[in-house]
Amino acid sequence: MFGYSATILSAMLWPSLPSALLTPMLVVIGIVIFKRAPLLAGVVLAVAWISIYAQLVLRWEPDNIDPQEPVIGEIIALVSQNSDWVSMDFRLLSHDSTEMWPKKIRLSWRKAPELEIGEIWALTIRPKPITSVLNQGGYNQQKMLLSRHIVSKGAVTSGQRLEASDSPRNAILQRLKPVLQTFNNGDLILALLLGDRSLIDSERWHSLRVTGAGHLIAISGLHLSVVAAWVFTSVFTLLCYMSLPLGRRNLVLAALISAIACCFYAYLAGFSLPTQRALIMLLLLILLTMSDRYSSPWERLLFALFIVLVIDPVSCLSAGFWLSFSALSIILLTLQSQPLSIEDQGGQTRWHKLVKKLALFWAIQWRLSLGLGLLQALFFGGLTVYGILFNFLFVPWFSLVVIPAAILAFTVWGLCWAVGVDASSLFYLVDLTLWPADQALKAFAHLPWAWVPTSEAMMLGIAFLLPGLWLMVKLEAPKWKLMTSMLLLPFVLNIFFKFYPLSEDRWQVHLLDVGQGLSVVIEKDQHGLVYDTGAKYGNTFSYAERVVVPFIQAREITQIDYLVLSHSDNDHAGGTSVILSAFPEVKVISDMKEYADINCRFKTLFWQGLTIEVLAPREIEEGNNGSCVIKVSDKNHQVLLTGDIEKEAEQALSHFGSALNSEVLVVPHHGSRTSSTLDFIQQVSPELVLFPSGFNNRYGFPKPDVLKRYIDHGSEYRISGREGQVSVIFNRDKRDIRTYRHNLAPFWYNRLFEFGQNDNPE
Numbered sequence: 001m002f003g004y005s006a007t008i009l010s011a012m013l014w015p016s017l018p019s020a021l022l023t024p025m026l027v028v029i030g031i032v033i034f035k036r037a038p039l040l041a042g043v044v045l046a047v048a049w050i051s052i053y054a055q056l057v058l059r060w061e062p063d064n065i066d067p068q069e070p071v072i073g074e075i076i077a078l079v080s081q082n083s084d085w086v087s088m089d090f091r092l093l094s095h096d097s098t099e100m101w102p103k104k105i106r107l108s109w110r111k112a113p114e115l116e117i118g119e120i121w122a123l124t125i126r127p128k129p130i131t132s133v134l135n136q137g138g139y140n141q142q143k144m145l146l147s148r149h150i151v152s153k154g155a156v157t158s159g160q161r162l163e164a165s166d167s168p169r170n171a172i173l174q175r176l177k178p179v180l181q182t183f184n185n186g187d188l189i190l191a192l193l194l195g196d197r198s199l200i201d202s203e204r205w206h207s208l209r210v211t212g213a214g215h216l217i218a219i220s221g222l223h224l225s226v227v228a229a230w231v232f233t234s235v236f237t238l239l240c241y242m243s244l245p246l247g248r249r250n251l252v253l254a255a256l257i258s259a260i261a262c263c264f265y266a267y268l269a270g271f272s273l274p275t276q277r278a279l280i281m282l283l284l285l286i287l288l289t290m291s292d293r294y295s296s297p298w299e300r301l302l303f304a305l306f307i308v309l310v311i312d313p314v315s316c317l318s319a320g321f322w323l324s325f326s327a328l329s330i331i332l333l334t335l336q337s338q339p340l341s342i343e344d345q346g347g348q349t350r351w352h353k354l355v356k357k358l359a360l361f362w363a364i365q366w367r368l369s370l371g372l373g374l375l376q377a378l379f380f381g382g383l384t385v386y387g388i389l390f391n392f393l394f395v396p397w398f399s400l401v402v403i404p405a406a407i408l409a410f411t412v413w414g415l416c417w418a419v420g421v422d423a424s425s426l427f428y429l430v431d432l433t434l435w436p437a438d439q440a441l442k443a444f445a446h447l448p449w450a451w452v453p454t455s456e457a458m459m460l461g462i463a464f465l466l467p468g469l470w471l472m473v474k475l476e477a478p479k480w481k482l483m484t485s486m487l488l489l490p491f492v493l494n495i496f497f498k499f500y501p502l503s504e505d506r507w508q509v510h511l512l513d514v515g516q517g518l519s520v521v522i523e524k525d526q527h528g529l530v531y532d533t534g535a536k537y538g539n540t541f542s543y544a545e546r547v548v549v550p551f552i553q554a555r556e557i558t559q560i561d562y563l564v565l566s567h568s569d570n571d572h573a574g575g576t577s578v579i580l581s582a583f584p585e586v587k588v589i590s591d592m593k594e595y596a597d598i599n600c601r602f603k604t605l606f607w608q609g610l611t612i613e614v615l616a617p618r619e620i621e622e623g624n625n626g627s628c629v630i631k632v633s634d635k636n637h638q639v640l641l642t643g644d645i646e647k648e649a650e651q652a653l654s655h656f657g658s659a660l661n662s663e664v665l666v667v668p669h670h671g672s673r674t675s676s677t678l679d680f681i682q683q684v685s686p687e688l689v690l691f692p693s694g695f696n697n698r699y700g701f702p703k704p705d706v707l708k709r710y711i712d713h714g715s716e717y718r719i720s721g722r723e724g725q726v727s728v729i730f731n732r733d734k735r736d737i738r739t740y741r742h743n744l745a746p747f748w749y750n751r752l753f754e755f756g757q758n759d760n761p762e
Contacts, residue, residue, distance in 0.1 A: 007046035016751075017054050022048075023051050060096065067124065075089075081198070082540065089150065104148070104150045108155050116164075119165050120163035134740045169270065176193070195268070209384070220274045223403055227265050236254035297336075386450060506731040507730050513724045513740070519547070530563045530564070542578050549582050563587070565589070569624075572644065624649075631662060636733050637730045662684050664686060673705070676706045688737070690728075
């Protein structure tokens with residue numbers, strides 16, 4: 001089990017998954033060596049199983065889907081909704097999908113009709129790969145989709161409802177949701193009872209994030225454990241009251257009923273993946289506790305880890321997986337170091353026993369808050385300063401008051417609903433129990449340093465800090481403590497250089513992957529220049545918020561000095577307000593009057609030892625040819641940023657002659673045929689060209705003939721939509737190129753997922 005589990009966990013670092021052709025041989029080898037080398041057998045069988053599983057669950061070729069023919073499936077989740085669009089997860093009931101190995105796709109539907117979870121629809125769709133934008137510090141959507149077994153995305157063009165939902169859970173949800181909307185904390189109650197978080201708005205999510213309280217409303221181990229404990233205690237007490245305990249009968253019956261209650265609660269939560277993991281772990285704990293065979297807590301944890309990874313080997317791609325098992329490990333370590341046995345309490349007063357229990361609770365709580373807080377920093381790029389205090393106050397409150405009150409109110413409400421009586425007012429009492437948490441969430445979210453973004457260097461330091469601190473506590477010999485203290489150095493050095501940064505000749509140009517848009521960040525000595533911001537869509541999505549700002553924080557760029565807005569098109573300037581809000585001291589170079597501090601007439605600026613030349617346009621002009629063109633250079637390297645200029649503007653730049661020559665060119669207008677004339681290419685004479693073009697974009701950028709012109713000229717090229725973030729590092733007379741998919745995070749789940757095409761972008 002250990003060999004299997006360790007191998008599956010290591011798959012997060014594999015560049016690719018093994019070929020399916022090797023799996024029969026691996027299975028035979030694993031079986032042959034099972035008795036003599038069980039550890040190695042576990043390793044071999046793990047490699048075979050994850051390969052088979054990926055073929056069965058994660059692979060889908062929709063080439064046989066006719067855009068005119070509908071696919072049939074079930075709506076399993078409504079991800080988000082607004083006045084124009086609905087995003088939903090759809091489980092296919094056809095097209096290479098089975099009950100055992102279902103294929104799930106994420107669909108968006110413009111102007112959708114009223115939809116309900118559990119309905120069966122025939123939908124006409126335009127499928128597309130799950131490949132998403134990838135940048136340092138940004139949200140890795142395709143990794144998340146794979147962890148949830150979603151193998152494709154797509155857009156719905158039309159649909160027909162075939163069957164209404166007949167699920168009891170969905171009937172309860174449709175009945176209960178309008179009721180809870182009338183309560184102040186109805187969003188939290190709905191999440192606690194049915195795992196539906198559709199009522200939680202962005203402000204509430206922000207409060208939950210900065211307090212580290214998201215786990216309190218995501219149905220997982222805490223909630224199932226509380227239900228199991230309350231049901232077991234109540235049933236066992238009742239059975240003992242009704243009849244004298246004979247052997248283990250009452251104990252087994254109480255455990256069985258508590259297990260059934262947990263299964264029902266998990267069903268109400270929709271059997272989400274975190275809930276499934278928690279249920280498996282809890283049922284296994286109950287089973288091993290009831291069995292005659294002795295097993296240590298660590299053995300039980302290994303059993304749970306093994307079974308979860310057999311059932312779903314890609315669950316380790318989820319942050320919730322690591323948080324769940326890390327929490328259990330921290331609790332076990334604490335109980336092991338501070339045991340609270342009955343013998344230890346002999347002869348002590350009730351007060352002393354209470355103090356010991358409180359001390360143990362505090363030890364568990366601060367370790368959980370600190371450990372999980374640091375782990376969250378690794379996954380989510382930020383630390384919550386007040387998490388330990390909030391969790392210390394409200395984990396027991398939720399365990400002892402809120403969750404039992406919600407379950408009890410729901411049970412009574414359900415019984416009354418079954419006989420035609422409205423008992424909705426019971427939820428008012430649950431709403432009252434959530435009032436203290438609601439007030440604390442609002443207060444903590446507005447305190448200074450509520451959320452501290454962490455850079456990638458800091459996260460690496462934290463990754464070494466955690467095992468280093470643990471080993472220093474566990475090891476007794478001073479020489480070993482001294483040796484393990486070296487693991488603390490990355491963290492300490494990061495803190496030191498944060499306050500005393502070193503000046504260096506190296507500077508970097510980062511073409512960010514912002515879909516079919518443009519954003520470039522130039523970095524030098526922890527200062528930055530941003531050229532364009534990417535697009536904004538509606539009031540809920542902005543690439544500046546999702547990509548640009550997190551990237552700047554991940555790179556530990558402490559100050560943005562200049563923001564260049566090439567022109568007013570949404571795909572270039574849509575996120576301007578986000579950048580100005582995050583960096584209010586930034587100076588804006590643009591011809592957009594509402595933002596500009598410096599116009600785009602010809603001028604030369606000096607910044608961090610680099611020269612910034614504003615080259616065009618000669619006069620304010622609307623449209624693509626009015627794009628602000630700048631050249632950034634030092635004595636060895638030059639980068640030309642051109643926005644969306646077309647042939648006419650390229651011709652207008654010809655008067656600069658050899659001064660336009662640049663080592664690196666960010667290609668005009670995303671690689672459109674309206675730009676990149678042969679004369680312009682010859683005048684710039686770039687060695688490296690960067691195409692800011694979205695993956696599988698509807699315009700077909702970069703156009704093949706445009707790309708060929710640059711190749712014929714001898715230019716090396718990179719495309720942001722295929723490579724993810726592209727970083728060019730200049731160090732004196734050297735140039736290095738790093739891309740997200742091939743250098744920064746070259747893991748199998750970050751590769752391109754193209755239907756029926758080679759994954760190699762070259």
